[in-house]
Amino acid sequence: MKPGLLLRVFALALLIVLLVAPQAFRDFFALFVRPTQPPIYTQGNLLDITLSHLMIVAIAIGLSTMVAVSLAILVTRPFGAEFLPLSRAIANVGQTFPPVAVLALAVPMLGFGTAPTLVALFLYGLLPIFENTLTGLTTLPEDVMEASRGVGMTGWQRLTQVELPLALPIILAGIRLSTVIALATATIGSTVAARTLGEVIIAGLTTGNTAFVLQGGLIVGVLAVLIYDSLSALEKWLARRTGRLTRADA
Template sequence: MSESAVTPGLAAGRRRWWLPFVWLGLLLLACLGMAELEAVFRWLEPDSREVIYRRSEFPTLLGRHLLVVGVASLLAIVAGVGAAVLVTRPFGRDFLPLVAQFASMGQTLPPVAVLALAVPVLGFGTLPIIVALLLYGLLPIVRNSLAGLQGIDPAIHEAARGMGMSRGQVLRQVELPLAAPIILAGVRTSVTINIATAALGATVGASNLGDPIISGIVNGNTAYIVQGALLIGLLALTVDSAFERLLGWR
């Protein structure tokens, strides 16, 4: 393929990245300039003394939200992909139904129920919501990892082994790269879901973007609820569009 044919494709791929940056810009503007929208929120809550959530800075809440989701997602990726790799090896195939059922059970249990069970053991704070998000985010990763690894043509395995590759080399250099788009699609679903679910952490003392929502519900302040929901929505759109472009780039 000529260089002239490749260059337009690369340029078009780069141009597709404008949307995640637009969402990111809107998210940062909303975090830093929420107070400038006081007139809008005053219209929503004309009788409230305060219409802008001020107990914590919005950039701080955003950072805490990202930290919780990031840690839980990283653990879910390691556990989910690792479990899928193990049960697709000859020595682990007997455990495939058990892994699939465990992952399904994690998403069947409501995060609120997981939090209620985790708090007496782990206490209040960040750890219970990380556990809840980890369990809740496993299913899409495990399911897609299994689909990606099991969907590889056996002839590709035979060709790789025929070239003298060890089982570890086949996994690292052939299977995981081929399954990566499907695995990333599962990670995208898991992370996007957990961005919204992480707001429940505010109910157990894990400060994040759920704080304004919970405070708004407790105090009957719709403006607080809208502020938290707006930031969580913009964050979800930023991350989801970034994953979409990453999958398209591949």
């Protein structure tokens, strides 16, 4: 087993133990607290909080992917090319307004809880996926496209059987970027009562408990690295299957 892979397996194993049996790390986290402070976050179950965090990210990125890919497909069709500036403006909304600002605007309309966080993450995830999908669909090998037209494929058949499969590694690169950003950004959702790992970090900051901050930060960081690596590996596998190289293969 390669050293890098071995390290990631070890990190995953430690993460699972931390989530399932956090008391096993009590002595370690006790190094970062005062004698009167609890070393392990017990105001909520770490596993439940982490699963909630991941669920929020998955839903938001799933919605971002559907909208961004649909917009990119629309503007790469002859009848939709004129909508490119509008589509790009829509995808840029999340980058124009910081997530904190989106939360502040969404709370009065949606109330406290998960909904404002989903809106912020959804908007923030649009641009990388849209731009990568656009790149993937507009840089397809011309000989392959000519061959698909030559065999009599319809526009729908070319899209679903040729264009999207060939563009998938590049689309996945955008999804990977949006997912990693969302994993970190979701922590601010706890400021509006969303159940994310931000509640562990905020609890540590408000009470001066460094161990809580470390627990929340370590879980988010390890998740980000593991998910990033997993999606990168999937990109490379897809790139080999389709014969298309992405930056991940360089």
